[in-house]
Amino acid sequence: MxxxxxxxxxxxxxxxxxxxxxxxxxxTEVKDEFEMKGDYKHKKSIVNFTHKKHNVDYKIGCGECHHVDKDGDGKAEPLNDLKMGDAVQKCMECHKKPGEIKGKKAKGMKKPQKREYHANAVHDNCVGCHKDYNKKNKTKVAPQTCKKCHPKKKK
Ligand code: HEC
Ligand code: HEC
Ligand code: HEC
Ligand code: HEC
Structure with a gap:
């Protein structure tokens, strides 16, 4: 004893x-949850991103979301060995263009080109994983629809 x-x-x-x-x-410090605001004007509202829950409760590794392009070859290398306390760049530092591109404006653009836009990169990451997860586990717990992540604007 x-x-x-x-x-x-x-x-x-x-x-x-x-x-x-x-x-x-x-x-870089990170809060347990926070609003994911890009440095631009938002059309939609956004829920808090539960950073700690994703990492701890849902057991998702840092490298699923954080990466760098060390060699500058235009491909992303996942930061699987990232630790709390390490310096981390914001998505916007690389996926620099504000907002989302889609529809006519995005016609003929390849995925990486669209992902130069902040919201496209973020959507690919968040919604991409949620879709895969829900499908694999035959569930809907991971929000996939616009409204679930962007609830109606307050007042
Ligand atoms: C499910 C996705 C996801 C996972 C898993 C994840 N993060 Fe994050 N993290 C994010 C997002 C999204 C942001 C917000 C980035 C932004 O504001 O552009 C962030 C922000 C951060 C920040 C703050 C950056 C800043 O400048 O504000 C740090 C530090 C950080 N994460 C470290 C980690 C570490 C260390 C791990 C693993 C132990 C981890 N993250 C796991 C998605 C994730
Ligand atoms: C240091 C620069 C850098 C930062 C910071 C960064 N990315 Fe990327 N990201 C890239 C590059 C380069 C690619 C490869 C080109 C492409 O496929 O869009 C990429 C690719 C992606 C992809 C495609 C899938 C993959 O993993 O290759 C997604 C989704 C993505 N980024 C989301 C994010 C999110 C979300 C954040 C913030 C948590 C983030 N990125 C932060 C540079 C960066
Ligand atoms: C690699 C996988 C993965 C990525 C990337 C990811 N999520 Fe999730 N997320 C999950 C899973 C799995 C759940 C549901 C877990 C459960 O309820 O058991 C979830 C649940 C949620 C929920 C509802 C419950 C909660 O914790 O708030 C929200 C909101 C959410 N995610 C937002 C986001 C946002 C915003 C991003 C991108 C910045 C993101 N997620 C990126 C896997 C992921
Ligand atoms: C898993 C959560 C999630 C889902 C589902 C989702 N988004 Fe987003 N969306 C985000 C996050 C996180 C951002 C980046 C934060 C920000 O800057 O608003 C974002 C950014 C945006 C932006 C750019 C910022 C703005 O407010 O103008 C638009 C537009 C947008 N989303 C529209 C949509 C639409 C339309 C749908 C449904 C087809 C959708 N989103 C589904 C999480 C989500």
Whole structure:
């Protein structure tokens, strides 16, 4: 019993040290949930993105959403080894164009070209995974429809 509680104390101290270290070297902080606002005018409302839930409860690895283009070859390398406290870039830093392109304007454009637009990249990521997940698990828990993610504007 004693040994065990000592171990637990040691673990807590160890973890606290890690967190402090991460804080000192913090590249970027992230809230448990937040509104995903691009730096542009929005037509639609947006729900909070539950970052922590996705990562912890739904057990989704960082690399499913975060990537870089290290070698500049126009392809994305997933950041599977990303840790809390590492520097992380916002989607908008690379998927720079504001809003969403679709319909006539997007005619003839390939996917990566459309993904230069912030909302196209975000939709491909969020909705893409949700669709696959729902299909695979025969469920609808992961929101797929516009309204579920963009509820009617408040007042
Ligand atoms: C399901 C997708 C998803 C997963 C999984 C995920 N993230 Fe994120 N993360 C995001 C999105 C989306 C943002 C918001 C980016 C933006 O504002 O452009 C974000 C933001 C962040 C930010 C803040 C960036 C900033 O400048 O505001 C950090 C830090 C971060 N994530 C780290 C991590 C780490 C570390 C992991 C894994 C332990 C992880 N994320 C897992 C999607 C995800
Ligand atoms: C450092 C630059 C950079 C950042 C930051 C970035 N991306 Fe990308 N992303 C790229 C590049 C380059 C590609 C490859 C070209 C393409 O397929 O669109 C890409 C591809 C994608 C793809 C296509 C599938 C894949 O993984 O190749 C999606 C979806 C995507 N990004 C969403 C996001 C989201 C969501 C964020 C923020 C959480 C984000 N990106 C942050 C550069 C970036
Ligand atoms: C790699 C897969 C994946 C990605 C990427 C992803 N999600 Fe999810 N998301 C899920 C799964 C799985 C669930 C449902 C889990 C459950 O309820 O059991 C979910 C649930 C949700 C929910 C409802 C429950 C909650 O936690 O709020 C919202 C809203 C949501 N996601 C928004 C987003 C947004 C916005 C993005 C993109 C920024 C995103 N998701 C990216 C897998 C993903
Ligand atoms: C899984 C959640 C999700 C679903 C489903 C979804 N979106 Fe989005 N959408 C987002 C996120 C996250 C952003 C990026 C945040 C932002 O800047 O608004 C976004 C951005 C946008 C934007 C650009 C920003 C703005 O408000 O003008 C438009 C337009 C948009 N979505 C329309 C739609 C439409 C239409 C549908 C249905 C066909 C849809 N979305 C479905 C999550 C979702």
């Amino acid at each position: 004693k040994k065990r509680s000592l171990l637990i104390v040691a673990l807590i101290v160890g973890m606290a040290t890690l967190f402090v270290a991460a804080g000192i070297y913090a590249g």
